[in-house]
Amino acid sequence: MLYNDQELAALLDNVKTIAVIGAVDKPGRPVDDVGRALIDMGFDVIPVHPVRRDVWGLDTYKSVSDIPVPVDLVDLFRNAQFCPEHAREVLTMDPLPHCFWMQSGIRSPEARGLLEDAGMTVIEDRCLKVELRRLGVSR
Numbered sequence: 001m002l003y004n005d006q007e008l009a010a011l012l013d014n015v016k017t018i019a020v021i022g023a024v025d026k027p028g029r030p031v032d033d034v035g036r037a038l039i040d041m042g043f044d045v046i047p048v049h050p051v052r053r054d055v056w057g058l059d060t061y062k063s064v065s066d067i068p069v070p071v072d073l074v075d076l077f078r079n080a081q082f083c084p085e086h087a088r089e090v091l092t093m094d095p096l097p098h099c100f101w102m103q104s105g106i107r108s109p110e111a112r113g114l115l116e117d118a119g120m121t122v123i124e125d126r127c128l129k130v131e132l133r134r135l136g137v138s139r
Contacts, residue, residue: 009135011099011121015072016044016139018128019064019097021086022077023047023055030103031077034129038075041132042139046071065092073099075128076106083108087115096120101128 018038025032035056038045046069047055050062061067064074064086074090074097076083083102090100091114099121102108107124115122132138 005135008123008131009137012073012132012135012137014098015137017046017069017072018043019046019048019061019067019071019074020077021048021064021074023049023060024052025055034075034077034103034127037129038132064089067093070095071097073097073101073128075101075103077103078106080106080108083111084114087111090115090120091118099123101126103127104130 020031020035022031023035035045035047039056045056045058046067047058047060048064049055049060052060054060064071071093076086078086083106087100090097096118097120100111100115102124104125104127112122112124
């Protein structure tokens, strides 16, 4: 897990495409606020939700494995109990994303272990929007 601001800024500076697992566009929900902020910051955001087809006016995919383009970072808005399942799903992506990000309040040692063993950077319990703004990273 990265805690060094220089390493984190360097990682985020190379991010262009972000898949948001658990994406919903309901006002007042943290995922809606973060997703819209990422779009406003200029990132290519790809919503992922098993039922919804049009989140934030964007094509929405049932699974990260259905996304037809490379993804730099996967941002997870699901309860910790679902993290290992999503980690295994992310491991089927080709190419692998550089980073798996679990939002504030979300930690999963099992998911972290699976992904770090595959060489992926894993961030837990941090808000992506907050960190991007704090570090001055945008597109």
